[in-house]
Amino acid sequence: MTALQKIGKYTIIFLKYFSLVFFSFVAILPIVSCVVTAFKTETEYQNTNVMTLPESWLNFGNFVEAFQKANMGRAFLNSFIVLVSVLVISVFVGTQLAYVLNRFRFPGNGLIRNLFLFATLLPGVAMQVSVFEIMTNLHFINTLYGYIIMMCGTDVISIYIYIQFFENIPVSLDESGVMDGASYFTIFYRILMPLLKPAIVTSCILKGVGTYNEYYAANLYLQDKKKWPTVATSLYTFVGPLGSKYNLICAGVIISLLPALIVFILFQKQIYSGLTAGSVKG
């Protein structure tokens, strides 16, 4: 009996680790194969199997070439500008809206919340058919600011993260501010905003990753790829004549996902909790 139990126990432990190792392998295999290929020279790539390790792990030639061919210097600059602007704007817009919706009772409060919620159920790709027309009329096509403004418009997650956070900040704080004669602006910027910091960090990471990785709208609205590539759309360079030079393409792909990797390693916990927050209870 005990021996049987032991066998059962070890089988379960084995199965457990086998599943974890197997699916981790599945998850990173496509990425690892890309890294391997990115370090190969042209001749090496053509003469060896894709899974053969490169002769030298110091062959950065592909990375340099990919970086130049895809104009990634410019792309990183554009992505950086977009990222910072979108984050700054959506932090202010999102926290302010959440403040009003959480702290003030007024007719239409519920309606506004529902309008934002309903918006999330509309599939983004379908909407772009007519958003494109609006962007054209606003002369937002091929301008970085147009793209930035559009990216701020689709922000609903952060608002909900902020509202949830506001619910846990006692109203007595606002009231003591009112007693001291502080204006609502002062209360918001001096008292509440600093307390929101954890929520702001969480939503910035989520929004930041989303913005950095966005390519569909960037491709539609920043059509001039010479002037306005973002990191994601700069990879379109490799569509076409360069389409089979995978040692180069893989290098480009790896460069494009390095920032996401760094952010992931630094902010793992916040990313996980940001995704989970609010979607768990109830």
Add this chain to the structure above:
Amino acid sequence: MASGTVTGKTQKRSLGQWAASRDGQKVFVMIAFMVIPLLLLFVFTYLPFAEMFGFSFYNMKYIGARKFVGLKNYIKVFQRDDCFGALKLSLYYMVGSVVQLALSLYLATILSFKVKGGNIFKGFMFFPFLINGIAIGFIFKFFYTRGFVFDTVLQWCGFELENLPYWLKDQSINNISLVGTSVWRYFGQNMVLFIGAIMSVDAELYEAAMLDGANRFQQFKYIILPSIKTIITLNVILSITGSLSAFEPPYVITSGANGTGTYFVIMHEIAHTQQKVGLASAMAVVLLLIIFAATILQKLFFKYIFKGADDEDLNATVKRDKKLAKYAARKAGR
């Protein structure tokens, strides 16, 4: 605010002024703080929503003359083989999302108990979620190319290259290959959500169950599953609607070639390459209606299923609706 009344009646006039200015300020701050988000919401969500509906009755391009054609576009959506028929591909994505949910639930259950190196495994499996779509397209074009990564790994396992299909060209398998990439990308993220849900279960419940001699499977069935019922329901609803609007894998990997064009890929092509904006709008409207219908049907279905388990009042249903939307937003990550 309420504190104002304490001050007394002697200063009635100044109090009134104070209140007025305070109220005035309140209105001012509300307008100042809400005008931008509401404007953005209007311009980039509701205005396009309304316009799309309008466009669907016209024969038009983005630039140039428009001609009113009534319901012709809608009729075309149902008549053209490439439009409505493309919804059949959603079945692949539905099956894929069921596999994905089961897999991530399984892995989440393993990882929420003590596991050596759990965080590293979690990190590996989650990371694909953070890669941008275009990169994923290239990674998998490379991965599935004849004789490349996938074929090599299968050869290690003893398969012969001649017996392996062309993963992206062979029409009997290419949609499955594409669904596989979607599962690959999202199972880790789903897993993280489930781990969060499982972790929010009171730890005392597990201890009590352990004392009662419940094994892992029983713990899963009687403690974990009931307490994350809601989140699973939400995920099922979202995955069905998500399957109907499947877009990314074929768009970035095959561009819809060789019979992989899902409904939205074809809509995108019609809208932005062929510039038949009216037809594309009609397609979008039709799919939105189908999605709403599917969502409502599923809600009724789950309500029916859970009717015996707990009598859900109207309030709870409304709450779940809201959660669903919030949850959708979070999952979309936009």
